[in-house]
Amino acid sequence: MLLAAGAVAATGVVLSRPLSAEPGRADTIPARGGTLVALLDPEPAGLVAGISISAPAVAVSANVFDGLVEYGDDFALRPSLAESWESSADGTQILFRLRKDVSWHDGKPFTSSDVQYSLLEVTKKTHPRGNAVFANLIDVEVPDPHTAVLRFSRASPVVWAAFNGTEVQILPRHLYEGTNPLTNAWNAKPVGTGAFVFREWVRGERIVLERNPSYWDKGRPYLDRIVFRTVRDAGSRAAALETGEAQYGVMNPVSLAEAQRLRGSSTLTVQTRGFEGPAPLYFFDFNLRRKPFQDIRVRQAFAHAIDRDVLAKTVWYGFAKPASGPIPSYQSQIYAADTPQYRFDPQKAEALLDEAGVKRGADGVRLRIDHVPVPYGEDYLRAAEYYRQALKRIGVELTIRNFDLPAYLRVIFTNYDFDTHSAWYSAYPDPQIGVQRRYWSQTIKKGTPSSNATGVADPAIDAVIEKIQIEDNVDKRRALIREFQRLAQQEVPSINLLELTFFRVYASRLKGVDLGPFGSYQSLKTVWFGA
Amino acid sequence: MALAHIWLPRPRVLRYLAVRIAQVIPTVIAIVVLNFFFLRLAPGDLAEVIAGEAGSATPEYMALLRQQFGLDQSVWVQFVNYVKQLAQLNLGYSFRNSMPVLDLILSRVPNTAVLMLSSLLLAVSLGILFGAVSAHWRGRWPDAVLSAVSTVGFATPLFWVGLMLIVLFSVELRWLPAGGMYDLEHDLTGFARIADVARHMVLPVLSLAFFYIAIYTRLTRSAMLEVQELDFVRTARAKGLHPVRIALRHVLRNALLPIVTMTGLQLGTLLSGSVVIETVFAWPGMGRLAFDAVFQRDLNLLLGVLFFSSFLVIVANLLTDFVYAILDPRIEIR
Numbered sequence: 001m002l003l004a005a006g007a008v009a010a011t012g013v014v015l016s017r018p019l020s021a022e023p024g025r026a027d028t029i030p031a032r033g034g035t036l037v038a039l040l041d042p043e044p045a046g047l048v049a050g051i052s053i054s055a056p057a058v059a060v061s062a063n064v065f066d067g068l069v070e071y072g073d074d075f076a077l078r079p080s081l082a083e084s085w086e087s088s089a090d091g092t093q094i095l096f097r098l099r100k101d102v103s104w105h106d107g108k109p110f111t112s113s114d115v116q117y118s119l120l121e122v123t124k125k126t127h128p129r130g131n132a133v134f135a136n137l138i139d140v141e142v143p144d145p146h147t148a149v150l151r152f153s154r155a156s157p158v159v160w161a162a163f164n165g166t167e168v169q170i171l172p173r174h175l176y177e178g179t180n181p182l183t184n185a186w187n188a189k190p191v192g193t194g195a196f197v198f199r200e201w202v203r204g205e206r207i208v209l210e211r212n213p214s215y216w217d218k219g220r221p222y223l224d225r226i227v228f229r230t231v232r233d234a235g236s237r238a239a240a241l242e243t244g245e246a247q248y249g250v251m252n253p254v255s256l257a258e259a260q261r262l263r264g265s266s267t268l269t270v271q272t273r274g275f276e277g278p279a280p281l282y283f284f285d286f287n288l289r290r291k292p293f294q295d296i297r298v299r300q301a302f303a304h305a306i307d308r309d310v311l312a313k314t315v316w317y318g319f320a321k322p323a324s325g326p327i328p329s330y331q332s333q334i335y336a337a338d339t340p341q342y343r344f345d346p347q348k349a350e351a352l353l354d355e356a357g358v359k360r361g362a363d364g365v366r367l368r369i370d371h372v373p374v375p376y377g378e379d380y381l382r383a384a385e386y387y388r389q390a391l392k393r394i395g396v397e398l399t400i401r402n403f404d405l406p407a408y409l410r411v412i413f414t415n416y417d418f419d420t421h422s423a424w425y426s427a428y429p430d431p432q433i434g435v436q437r438r439y440w441s442q443t444i445k446k447g448t449p450s451s452n453a454t455g456v457a458d459p460a461i462d463a464v465i466e467k468i469q470i471e472d473n474v475d476k477r478r479a480l481i482r483e484f485q486r487l488a489q490q491e492v493p494s495i496n497l498l499e500l501t502f503f504r505v506y507a508s509r510l511k512g513v514d515l516g517p518f519g520s521y522q523s524l525k526t527v528w529f530g531a
Numbered sequence: 532m533a534l535a536h537i538w539l540p541r542p543r544v545l546r547y548l549a550v551r552i553a554q555v556i557p558t559v560i561a562i563v564v565l566n567f568f569f570l571r572l573a574p575g576d577l578a579e580v581i582a583g584e585a586g587s588a589t590p591e592y593m594a595l596l597r598q599q600f601g602l603d604q605s606v607w608v609q610f611v612n613y614v615k616q617l618a619q620l621n622l623g624y625s626f627r628n629s630m631p632v633l634d635l636i637l638s639r640v641p642n643t644a645v646l647m648l649s650s651l652l653l654a655v656s657l658g659i660l661f662g663a664v665s666a667h668w669r670g671r672w673p674d675a676v677l678s679a680v681s682t683v684g685f686a687t688p689l690f691w692v693g694l695m696l697i698v699l700f701s702v703e704l705r706w707l708p709a710g711g712m713y714d715l716e717h718d719l720t721g722f723a724r725i726a727d728v729a730r731h732m733v734l735p736v737l738s739l740a741f742f743y744i745a746i747y748t749r750l751t752r753s754a755m756l757e758v759q760e761l762d763f764v765r766t767a768r769a770k771g772l773h774p775v776r777i778a779l780r781h782v783l784r785n786a787l788l789p790i791v792t793m794t795g796l797q798l799g800t801l802l803s804g805s806v807v808i809e810t811v812f813a814w815p816g817m818g819r820l821a822f823d824a825v826f827q828r829d830l831n832l833l834l835g836v837l838f839f840s841s842f843l844v845i846v847a848n849l850l851t852d853f854v855y856a857i858l859d860p861r862i863e864i865r
Contacts, residue, residue, distance in 0.1 A: 037715055042823065045581060045627050054584035126595065128588035182599050188629040203628055203635055204815035204823075206715055227715045231813040232823070233690075239697045239709035240813075406575025406828040409583045426586050437587060449579055450587040 030512060030528040035225040038248040038524075039237050043204060043230045046187040050122050050169030055521075058166045059250045060228055062523045063209055064105075065192035067165030068096055068115070071277060071518050075333075075429055077160075081110070081170060081193065091155030091472040098146045102216045104172045105191045105198070111145040117173035119150070126181050133162050133433060155472030161430035164277075166521050195221040195525035204230060215525075222512070222528035234258070234377075241268060247507035251275075251520055256317040256379055259503055269510075272319070272503045274519025279328050279427035279434065280500040282320070284387070287418050288455045288493055292358060292367060299492040301352035302420075303342035305394045306387065308497055315383050320498040325485045326435050328427055328499040336482035339489040349394045366395035373400065374423035375408045383422060414447045416455065424500055425450055429517070431481055432469060439488055440465045456493035547856050548849070555845050562841045563617065567610055570830055576602055577626060577828045600626050613834070622835035627827045632835035635820060640839075642712060643816035646808070647801050649732060650739040655794060657740070658747020663783060665748065666755035677748060684745030689804055693738040693811035700734060707733055710813035735812040739804055743797065750793055754786035761785075788855065795851025799844040 044057035047064065068082040077085075082096040102110040119140050123130040136156045141149040150159075162168055170193070175186045190198050195217065196209035207228040211221055229246060231237045238254040240246040244267070254262065263270045284306065286293035293299060308322035321329075325339045353359075358366045373384040381402065388398040401418070403411060411417050428434030437443045437450065441457035464484045471477040489496070504520060506513060512526040513519065578596035582588035597603045601612070616623055622632035661681070665674045701709035713719065713727045758764060759782055767777050806818035817836060824833040 035715075042584075042827075043628070045584070046629050052581065053586070054581075126592070128582055128585040128592045131591055132589050180599075182595070183629075185629075202815070203630060203638065204819060205712065229711060229715060229813065231710060232810045232819065233813070235694050236697065236710045236811055236813055239702050240711075242702050243705060243709050245709055245711070404575075404826055405583055406580050406826070407573065408575075409579040410574040413579075434587075445590045447579070448588055448590050448593055449583040 028511060028530065030222045031530065032222050032528065033224050034222075034529045035227060036223050036248055036510070036524065036527065036529075037227045037229060037246040038250060039240060039246045039253050040207070040228045040230045040250060041232055041237065041253070047190045047198065047201065047207065048169065048171065048187045049166055050118065050171055051126055051181055051184075051187055053128055053166070055251050056228075058521045060207055060209070061169070061190065061192075062165050062194070062521055063196040063226060063525070064190045064194045064198050065165055065169050065171075066102075066194050066523075067168060068163045068170065070516070070522065071164055071429075072516050075277070075517055077163075080165070081115075082163075091157065092152045094150040094152075094159070096148045096150070098148065099216055100146050102193050103214065104174075104193055105212065106172070106175075108172065108174055109145075110170075110172075110193050112142040112148040113145070114170055114173045115148040116140040116142050117177060118170045119168065122171055122176070122181050123168050127167070129167070129433065133158055133167065154470060157472055157474070157477060158430045158432040158469070161428060161433055164518055164521075165523075166518070167433075195523050196223075196226060199225075206230070217525065221523075221525035223524065226524060238262070241505055241507075244507065247510055248524075249505040251504065252502050253505050255377075256319050259319065259505065260317045262505060265508075267508055268505055269508045270503050270505050271513065271515070272501045273515040274504060274513075274517070274522075275502040276328075276330050277429055277516075277518035277521065278502075279331065279429070280424045280502055281323055281326065281328055281427045281435075281496065282383075282424040282498040282500050283323075283326075283422065283438070284495040284497055285421040285423070285454045286493060287416060287420065287453075289416060290419055292356075292369075293419075295356045295358075296491065297352045297356040298358060299495075300342060301349040301356070301394065302391070302396075303492055303495045304345045304349040304352065305390050305396075306495065306497065307344040307390065309344070311383060311386060312498055315386050316379065316498065316500070319501045319503065321501065323496040323499045324489075326427070326438065326488045326494075326496050327431060327481070327485055330499070331427070331429065334431065334478055334481045336485040339486045341489070342492070342495070346393050353394060360395045364395055365397050368397045368399070369419035370399045370401050371420045371422070372408065372412060372418045373402065373421075375403055375405050380422065387420075387422070409449045412453050413449050413451060416446075416453070418453075421453060422497075423450075424498075431484065436465050436468070438494060439484075454493045456491070458487070458491055458493070461487050461491065548853060551849055551852055555849070558845065559841070563614070563838065566834055566837045566841075567613060568606075570833060571606060573828065575828050576600075577830065578602060580827050581627070617838070622838065623831035625824075625829055625832040625835075627824075627829040628832065632832050635832065636817065636835055636839050639815060639817045639820050642814065643802070643805055643809070643818060646732065646735055646739065646814060646816060647798075647805055649736045650743065651794065651797070651801060653736060653740040654743030654747055655790070657744045659751050659783070659787075659790065661744065661748040662751020663755060663778065665752040666759070666782075667778060669756065674752075678752075681745035681748045684741050685749070687741070689738060689742060689807045690811050692741050693735070693808055696734045696738055697811070707731075710811075712815055735808050735814055738811070739801070739808045742804065743801070746793070746797075747790065750790055751783075751786060754789050755782050758782045758785045791854055792851060795847050795854075798847040799840075802840055802843070 040056045042056060044054055044060060046052035046057060047060050049058045049061035066080045068080060070078040070080045072078045081099055081102060083099050084097045085095060087094045098112055104110055124134050124137060136152045136154050137150060138153050139151045172191050175191055176184055188201060195212055195215050197212045199208040199210050201207045209226045211224050231240060234255050237249060238258045241249055259270050262268050286299055288294060312320040312322055324341060325336060327335050329335050353366055360366050371384055371387060373380040384400045388400060391398050412421055425438060426434045438452060439456055439461050441462050443452040444455055445451050464480055464487060468477060468480045468484060471480055509530045511528050511530040514522040514526055577600055578593055581596060582593055601609060625632050625635055628635055661677050665677045668674050697709045700707045708731050712731050719727050764777060764781050767781050805816055806822045809816045809819040810822060821836040824836060
């Protein structure tokens with residue numbers, strides 16, 4: 001976990017660079033050359049992930065840019081642009097020693113001034129979450145071209161979960177300074193330090209990257225070229241992978257039913273590792289502004305009425321695991337197992353509703369409510385169908401309302417016009433980035449997508465979240481995070497349903513694919529074509 | 532018949548054209564105004580979509596985006612700005628694609644045009660052929676077979692046809708590529724590239740044409756049956772002309788009039804059909820551009836595409852009327 005990584009950094013221990021990023025493949029010698037055709041959907045808004053963040057933007061951008069660090073197995077920090085780092089005892093200063101032999105793709109040298117500019121002017125100002133995660137960053141000092149010292153107003157342990165290339169991206173100061181980063185023309189023809197050099201972007205067709213011959217990580221990358229193709233239809237993506245026209249599908253490139261079928265394929269690999277960093281967690285929200293849901297017994301009743309095993313096995317074709325709280329169990333350093341659970345028990349659900357005074361009417365219906373599933377595809381709609389059936393058993397009639405993405409965002413996060421809602425958020429390696437937004441009253445912010453939609457404002461939950469934000473003792477902070485999970489489960493403003501298992505699909509002859517926790521968001525510099 | 536006789540525009544035709552163009556101007560204005568205000572009725576804006584794609588955002592970031600996109604101004608200010616821009620033939624900037632709208636559209640027009648025109652050509656020629664055959668052997672087996680096939684073609688969703696063709700010819704038989712416009716792994720040039728694009732075109736053109744072949748078959752068939760009953764055809768028969776000559780010169784030529792009208796009108800629907808086909812076959816055309824713009828609330832882009840397509844449809848209708856006026860001297864100017 002990153003907290004551990006932060007602790008390592010805090011004691012000033014320098015991690016050595018691993019010799020091989022492909023454990024278990026030491027016996028195979030990477031072959032050079034070849035063009036990889038990868039599938040993207042939808043087309044990204046820009047190719048600089050530090051400015052326009054979305055899964056497809058990151059998938060391309062990670063190849064062109066490097067982060068200060070990378071995350072290896074168990075979220076251990078690995079050097080990237082930073083060779084080593086240390087943190088002051090009180091956590092208010094972090095010093096990065098930067099690699100000296102790095103240059104931008106246009107030939108200009110990479111220096112600490114790029115880091116200074118990127119953190120203060122880009123991450124803090126134009127990153128969708130940057131000004132929250134780096135709220136306490138007051139300055140970045142650059143005593144020499146290869147040293148950057150970050151100064152914080154108070155300890156901010158959360159930043160250790162953000163130094164990889166997707167949350168904090170280091171941009172070339174000489175191309176951005178004095179411009180508006182949001183509209184800078186270089187966002188569409190990026191100049192990075194990464195393993196691949198941007199070649200062309202034909203909208204709606206392809207994004208072409210080529211090998212960086214002078215990449216600092218000697219010997220890498222192995223591929224000559226990567227061509228990202230935008231294919232909007234899931235059936236067409238499956239066909240492209242099956243025919244070999246494309247060899248890599250970034251994130252859930254095919255439907256779950258297809259993925260299950262392709263698992264038996266001899267030429268394709270359906271890889272579920274590499275998503276532990278983003279950590280998608282699927283949940284069922286109550287609109288606490290509406291009366292019936294203000295009674296905790298009603299919320300508990302719903303939690304008892306949904307069979308999460310059925311959801312995982314049938315609705316999700318096994319590409320999910322029941323969640324026991326707001327933090328996925330594989331983030332073992334902060335995960336709490338001893339939290340209140342709601343086992344599937346319709347009788348108990350009915351008893352709770354009776355007790356809450358929500359009784360069956362003459363027609364057997366206790367409650368008529370609506371449900372808005374996130375419009376990310378048929379899986380979420382199928383899940384909503386399941387809730388309709390499961391809740392009918394306990395006398396709750398559910399009407400499903402389906403929208404396209406922009407209308408959905410408006411209905412849920414601006415108008416708060418819903419009774420219940422289901423969606424997933426990335427939990428990310430630190431709850432302060434991905435999880436607190438579902439539970440903290442300060443994140444009830446009208447018009448802000450993927451924030452606190454339920455409207456939960458619980459003084460006890462707020463108190464523990466606010467303590468997590470400033471506690472710089474790793475063990476104490478971990479204890480607070482456990483306490484937070486217990487409270488979240490006890491109050492159930494939102495039912496934590498599933499740890500979703502996202503997947504990549506790629507040609508089995510593709511070797512060296514990064515399986516670390518952010519593998520899906522990492523560069524393809526370690527990838528090569530086997531026989 | 533001498534071609535020059537047909538193609539030299541006479542004053543009557545020119546005057547007709549001038550009146551029609553004058554009639555188009557209020558239509559264009561109405562389109563601009565309605566597009567602008569109707570599109571704003573859809574809930575959600577580009578800033579929300581971009582923040583939604585990012586997974587989360589802070590309110591400060593949302594405000595920054597809205598200011599960037601001009602969404603913080605009142606609708607009227609936005610409208611005035613839009614009209615001013617349009618007056619200078621500037622279609623604005625697509626923030627979702629980081630590119631000027633006009634450049635985006637112009638880069639896609641040829642791709643859609645090649646797809647649409649090939650499909651139209653295939654549909655019209657096969658449709659007329661099938662329709663003529665059907666009408667000639669009315670009530671006999673060729674008519675029955677073609678009627679059945681065209682009913683199926685008429686009733687089958689475009690995307691399904693597309694996917695089935697992919698499953699058969701790409702995944703199972705591996706004869707043709709499953710999508711895209713050309714091979715992306717190799718940089719082909721010259722004839723090899725043309726052949727490659729042609730290979731990529733086969734399935735989308737077939738799928739798109741499938742529906743329209745059905746329409747033209749039915750249209751030609753009924754038009755020919757109608758014309759066959761007319762007096763001048765009876766006269767021609769009485770004169771003892773060869774049946775094939777009657778079918779082609781007398782019947783088909785007159786039956787072509789509704790087909791010309793239909794073809795002009797079809798251009799608009801063909802554009803909407805290409806949305807589906809371009810999505811299924813990952814074809815980088817206008818249809819998909821519009822489709823994506825809708826789901827991303829990229830209003831600048833969507834307005835640009837709508838304006839451009841309306842313009843195309845209007846031009847197509849004008850041309851249709853023009854051809855019609857030439858073909859049938861009885862058409863009067865109203």
